[in-house]
Amino acid sequence: MMIIAGKSGVMTRFIMSLAILLVLAGPARAGCDRARALYDQALAAQGEARARLLQGSVDQCPTYEGYYELGKARYRAGELVRAQEAFREAFRLAAGPKAATRVLANLGQAYEAEGRLLEAVDSYKVALKTIRSLGAQADRLEGALKKVELKVIRAGLSPRQISRALRFRGFQAEPSLDLRILFEYDRARLTPEGREISGSLGRALTDPFFASKSFVLIGHTDKRGTDQYNQVLSERRAQAVAEFLGTGFQGVAGRLRTEGRGKRELLYSGETEEDHQLNRRVEVRVID
Numbered sequence: 649m650m651i652i653a654g655k656s657g658v659m660t661r662f663i664m665s666l667a668i669l670l671v672l673a674g675p676a677r678a679g680c681d682r683a684r685a686l687y688d689q690a691l692a693a694q695g696e697a698r699a700r701l702l703q704g705s706v707d708q709c710p711t712y713e714g715y716y717e718l719g720k721a722r723y724r725a726g727e728l729v730r731a732q733e734a735f736r737e738a739f740r741l742a743a744g745p746k747a748a749t750r751v752l753a754n755l756g757q758a759y760e761a762e763g764r765l766l767e768a769v770d771s772y773k774v775a776l777k778t779i780r781s782l783g784a785q786a787d788r789l790e791g792a793l794k795k796v797e798l799k800v801i802r803a804g805l806s807p808r809q810i811s812r813a814l815r816f817r818g819f820q821a822e823p824s825l826d827l828r829i830l831f832e833y834d835r836a837r838l839t840p841e842g843r844e845i846s847g848s849l850g851r852a853l854t855d856p857f858f859a860s861k862s863f864v865l866i867g868h869t870d871k872r873g874t875d876q877y878n879q880v881l882s883e884r885r886a887q888a889v890a891e892f893l894g895t896g897f898q899g900v901a902g903r904l905r906t907e908g909r910g911k912r913e914l915l916y917s918g919e920t921e922e923d924h925q926l927n928r929r930v931e932v933r934v935i936d
Contacts, residue, residue, distance in 0.1 A: 683709035883908030
């Protein structure tokens with residue numbers, strides 16, 4: 649067998665590689681051309697026909713637009729699980745934060761419609777943070793998040809639900825959950841209701857699944873008061889929850905650390921008592 653060497657050999661290998669790529673690119677281009685034609689037909693169709701054409705489009709050539717429209721079509725048809733699958737694919741293909749935010753808002757709606765409220769909160773929250781980072785208005789997203797969070801508060805959270813939420817790796821760096829743990833006014837002492845939800849958290853953290861995990865408790869306040877005062881209060885409240893958990897639940901204390909964010913990471917920009925209540929929270933974040 650002759651081995652081609654030198655500059656001519658390098659050039660020959662380059663030309664051969666380019667030829668192979670061009671051969672392979674031909675069918676791919678044709679597939680994407682067919683996908684675009686199906687996508688255009690889908691936009692003119694309705695109901696199941698629209699969903700069928702969009703599915704054919706993404707099967708031929710996966711695109712953000714195809715999966716995004718497919719998710720909307722599945723959602724309108726009440727096919728919530730399939731809608732979620734399509735939106736997750738659209739998120740994976742999203743080019744930039746604006747496109748990602750649009751998908752997350754729709755995915756939150758699909759989760760909410762299925763009753764998966766904690767997953768809906770996760771999607772809405774990431775979308776809200778993203779759109780705010782772009783300096784854009786977020787009133788609609790803020791309203792959607794508030795509606796779901798109020799549903800969660802009214803329904804309450806069991807240890808099992810907290811455990812499931814802290815296992816769910818959605819679109820944040822680490823799984824996390826906001827808990828509205830009540831304290832006495834202007835103090836870091838837990839109310840009876842605050843001890844109850846902290847107890848549910850403690851039972852969740854003793855789940856064997858979390859035996860090798862660590863957690864950070866992050867205190868947040870509402871916007872009233874000075875930055876310095878709220879920073880100290882948020883730290884004290886996170887520490888109060890950590891002490892409660894460390895005392896009442898064996899093996900948890902050594903896996904906890906605390907932080908305070910004061911009023912730097914408000915979720916809600918309004919001035920109502922409801923907004924203030926929702927901004928006062930202790931965030932639980934899993935550290936692998």
